[in-house]
Amino acid sequence: MEKIRLGMVGGGDDAFIGAVHRMAARLDDRFELVAGALSSTPERALASGLALGLDEKRIYPDFTAMAKREAALKDGIEAVAIVTPNNMHAPVVREFMKRGIHAICDKPLTATLAEAKTLATQIEGYDALFVLTYNYTGYPMMMHARQMVDDGILGGVRLVQVEYAQDWLTEAAGAESKQGAWRTDPKQSGVGGSTGDIGTHAHNLACYVTGLRVESLAADLQSFVPGRALDDNAHVLLRFEGGARGMLWCSQVAVGNENRLTLRVYGDKGGISWSQEDPNVLWFTPFGQPTQRLTRGGPSGGTQGIRVPAGHPEGYLEGFANIYQAAADAIIASRGDKNSETLFPTLFPTLLDGLEGMKFVDACVRSSAKNAIWIDL
């Protein structure tokens, strides 16, 4: 099976998420990075591309040039990984997808809901796949949790408690912090601060595992750090279709939390609890019985998306790589290859998930602006 030829837009130098995408794509050996427009600064784009061992001819100073030339090449890229700031997702996605190149785009979908809706309309007719890297759904125990809910093991879902707590924005980000700078800048990030950056992950994970949509929400957003333009904390009440209720808390000023995404789901027959910082374990309580410690690959612990046996912890990169695995399955299938085999029947996050995420952010911002009234999604 020939490897999928992959390009990348953004992700130059020491960008965190670009390197993550590359490791995720490489882990299972189904992608080969062959082209890139890795920075909006041409010199950095060139240096970064060389450092990655790219052929100099396929290192581009801007993404449009890259899309045009790669689409024309016989062995041009089949897919592009987009790891730019939020406001630069939509333009890049369009440029590649309209030329039939699959897009693997970082989250959130766009900077604003309006942009997202426009993008959705535009790309509808394009003959290419769109994959959104809501990577936390790639953790095996989250796939397993989704399956448990789907199998009715928890009974009817009543409660969804989801949190995503960090502390890295507890104080005003210094100018030197590239990560902090664009994430707290409305022009690049969009209308949501913590809601857009991590709230969308929490929202997506809750929906992914329960299979339920949020129908309406009431949100109380704060910017605790003086002078910060975007929210750095959000408290959100959730009402799901079918009657389940929930809470979502996301914060980037919760001191002592590194990347603490947690999900708890309670039905009338059972409950589950999971934490991203201990991702190989899913706690499961069948009502009236002892709580069970389900482990990735262990007894009753699921088998999907697993590379090494129980007790050999897999982490963030492996979960991320599972999204790439699902994307690879779909890309290979789209080649029309006869002998392709779908490893990941649970498909990757799609444009629809991205739109839901933007609706979530938009609803949070509007609800909070009106003193936390309920807003339908």
Next chain:
Amino acid sequence: MEKIRLGMVGGGDDAFIGAVHRMAARLDDRFELVAGALSSTPERALASGLALGLDEKRIYPDFTAMAKREAALKDGIEAVAIVTPNNMHAPVVREFMKRGIHAICDKPLTATLAEAKTLATQIEGYDALFVLTYNYTGYPMMMHARQMVDDGILGGVRLVQVEYAQDWLTEAAGAESKQGAWRTDPKQSGVGGSTGDIGTHAHNLACYVTGLRVESLAADLQSFVPGRALDDNAHVLLRFEGGARGMLWCSQVAVGNENRLTLRVYGDKGGISWSQEDPNVLWFTPFGQPTQRLTRGGPSGGTQGIRVPAGHPEGYLEGFANIYQAAADAIIASRGDKNSETLFPTLFPTLLDGLEGMKFVDACVRSSAKNAIWIDL
């Protein structure tokens, strides 16, 4: 020092909380139970009193008779523990306090806010102490957390996340369950179900540790079990005086949770996290430094309210007994004894705390009835 002569109203037979009060009163040897009206059924009152070794003359068929006679005795009770259903708190409190007998009353204060306000007015002039057993504030690590906040170790408080999750009402309580029966009956419990029973504990603990009042809240209450008259789950957004924000979740249908009261407080300099089911540990993170595991009696772990050294776990009864210790200090002091020594400078929960609790329940119910609008307390 002569022991404090104690009576009890309610708590007959196998009542859970009555036995707890007796053990808590006994642990430190400062109270002696000498009288009781332990049941509203005279035969059960008698049998229960005899089982406890009470003098038959001081076993009463009703609390009014008990209050009258004990007040007249030369060695009558100095204090009464009240462990009746919520609707029977106010009448009993009045009957004893008006005769100068101190009241140690279980929570919540009353069944309704109106009752609570009336009670507050009535007992104002009585020459007796009122102690409310919000027992979770008696845990040493909670005393220590309060001290840490007060000392400014967390900086300005920004966030308060408090939860109290149980699962024992996941299904409709059978008629045989005495605990479930009165707690889900509005006549005996009052307007709040989970909010009154456990939400008040969560609310009180959050206020106790932070030293902040809740100014307003928005609540979404549910009765997930068909036919249940009172809420069995509540999601509440909180706004504290001074700008802190928070969330309170209480539930009696969260499968897998036994008695999981947890509190997290985040300031601009540090954060803390605590769980009642692991009460001897308080997690503390000074911003930018490693998280520390503070232990009861261990290094930097506080010394107040401790009976045995670090590593020898204390639990629910010891925490409860600390409320009785504080009450004993105050009662001894009220005797006018010269050599009394106050062990617990952090005073016991008072009528004011009880009133705040009833305001909390009342506000939750009213907010939820109006689709989670904000209600001032």
Next chain:
Amino acid sequence: MEKIRLGMVGGGDDAFIGAVHRMAARLDDRFELVAGALSSTPERALASGLALGLDEKRIYPDFTAMAKREAALKDGIEAVAIVTPNNMHAPVVREFMKRGIHAICDKPLTATLAEAKTLATQIEGYDALFVLTYNYTGYPMMMHARQMVDDGILGGVRLVQVEYAQDWLTEAAGAESKQGAWRTDPKQSGVGGSTGDIGTHAHNLACYVTGLRVESLAADLQSFVPGRALDDNAHVLLRFEGGARGMLWCSQVAVGNENRLTLRVYGDKGGISWSQEDPNVLWFTPFGQPTQRLTRGGPSGGTQGIRVPAGHPEGYLEGFANIYQAAADAIIASRGDKNSETLFPTLFPTLLDGLEGMKFVDACVRSSAKNAIWIDL
């Protein structure tokens, strides 16, 4: 039911374990402390007795005087709690038991194995009970674990890993540390340091839960702190009757451990794991199935020795009190009362357990002196 009249030898002033015995005896209201020889210094004995509210006539300057007079009183003590240093256990036990007064004695049994053997012979014919407070067997989850092993739930026991780690003797104890002083003094403590003080607890707990005797052991003892006469660390290999093998580690110089007694038992059908610092939880894995979190009073978590429901943590004092409960059962039964009811069918630790403990210490010391050769117990 009349309370059991209790005396105490040792435990004056701020002695740790004396106060523990008194709280444990008081918790369930079946004992009443009425006499004491609380210190070998008469003035301290008097002051301590008065502080505890004892009748001055029943405060004794020495234990022999106490034994004689109490035995002669019509309402003299029925039982005596002995909380002296190890070398003063045997003489006190004898003095009371030979007069028909039950002895409740702190561990280890004596300072040396020879003393223990002599004591065993002497008290054989006395008409009184001997109770040894190996208190960790009083934890409900340990009672439950024992029952599980006995019921064959783990299958045949293969492995026993037991540890008792502390760090309070990491540095040379200052003269001011009363606890440290006598525990590191061979004259008062006996031949074992950490082995006697905490190794005996670990050894006893392992035997209690598995129902197996240690047949032989090989031990490597150390005194890491310069100048310390007794061991402060011991590494011991264990061979149990029936073929099970194990390891015992006890240490008082393991920095970061407060009172970390842990037990793991593995059979051919299942395994369990427990830690004294988290005593309400027992981890149980049936082979090939997920690990279960059994909780005190929770589903499949046992019911014996429990005072408050699941989720309301009980601790060290409650476990200790369970030994007193078992002792009370036996003492009441020995009164010949018709209506006594045995609450604790699992009997309290006995002289035999104490002898085994002394054999353990003695074997450790002898094995280590001969370069860790195997010694039969």
Next chain:
Amino acid sequence: MEKIRLGMVGGGDDAFIGAVHRMAARLDDRFELVAGALSSTPERALASGLALGLDEKRIYPDFTAMAKREAALKDGIEAVAIVTPNNMHAPVVREFMKRGIHAICDKPLTATLAEAKTLATQIEGYDALFVLTYNYTGYPMMMHARQMVDDGILGGVRLVQVEYAQDWLTEAAGAESKQGAWRTDPKQSGVGGSTGDIGTHAHNLACYVTGLRVESLAADLQSFVPGRALDDNAHVLLRFEGGARGMLWCSQVAVGNENRLTLRVYGDKGGISWSQEDPNVLWFTPFGQPTQRLTRGGPSGGTQGIRVPAGHPEGYLEGFANIYQAAADAIIASRGDKNSETLFPTLFPTLLDGLEGMKFVDACVRSSAKNAIWIDL
């Protein structure tokens, strides 16, 4: 920088450790797998090579043919990963190293100590590197722990408690279990069962972190499963150079343990504790201060060997890949490239570590055969 051309011997089809080596080599993009003798069965070797996308000409039916041809190729492999059963390590290592091809060999070094010594002598003069994949030393928190010990943060090391517990051999392995079959077969595994397979990891990790050698040991080995030829459990007392003492427990019949490698080290100034199943956390207690939770990449948590920020868990594959990173550093350096940069100053495990491991296994077996007498290493 040109990628390192890598070959592999063993690791065909669904072999566990072969796939792990390939993922580890791929993660950081410094190796490229270009040749293989992936099975001793030629058909399986071919099929496995094709499945991995190898050029058919570089898929070899046996390792000798591979070594000869690759050494002769202009762009032949620079390094070979050896993932055969233990008895097939030495012959393969020799065949490649004598031709100047670097060997990256799975552990343990060989099947017997004699083999190991012979190998050591033979390869001494070869101009190639030997790397042993004791992968657990590749975890960032273990690198950090080693640094802490080296920096004197724990003071003088007194105690080393190391354990490696699994349960997958609790019952006799069915014939279908390829993993179980060769690991319990003395011909392929060598003299040690659990001691060789996992005990060597535990021994190596303890030595790596403390920087100390084991001087002597006393071991009690068992084969609990009837008919099993090799040990499935080992209890070992350790004496380190300089006076530190320790215990090592390894077991493959400890029900409920998946891959529970844990290490605790105690010095006179501090203690640390770590578990492989929660590898991103290192618990550290400075004596007399609260225990700290150090996290990979977090405050005071070390920075070496890290790919993603704190809170984004890395696991087994990332740790394994760190060994490959260190190997890559050395291989690149051996090319004489001017601009090579050493990322991993903490060098990879070497032949010497492998020899120590074989001495450990050999000493365990001999000690146990003589009733756990002390054996010098």
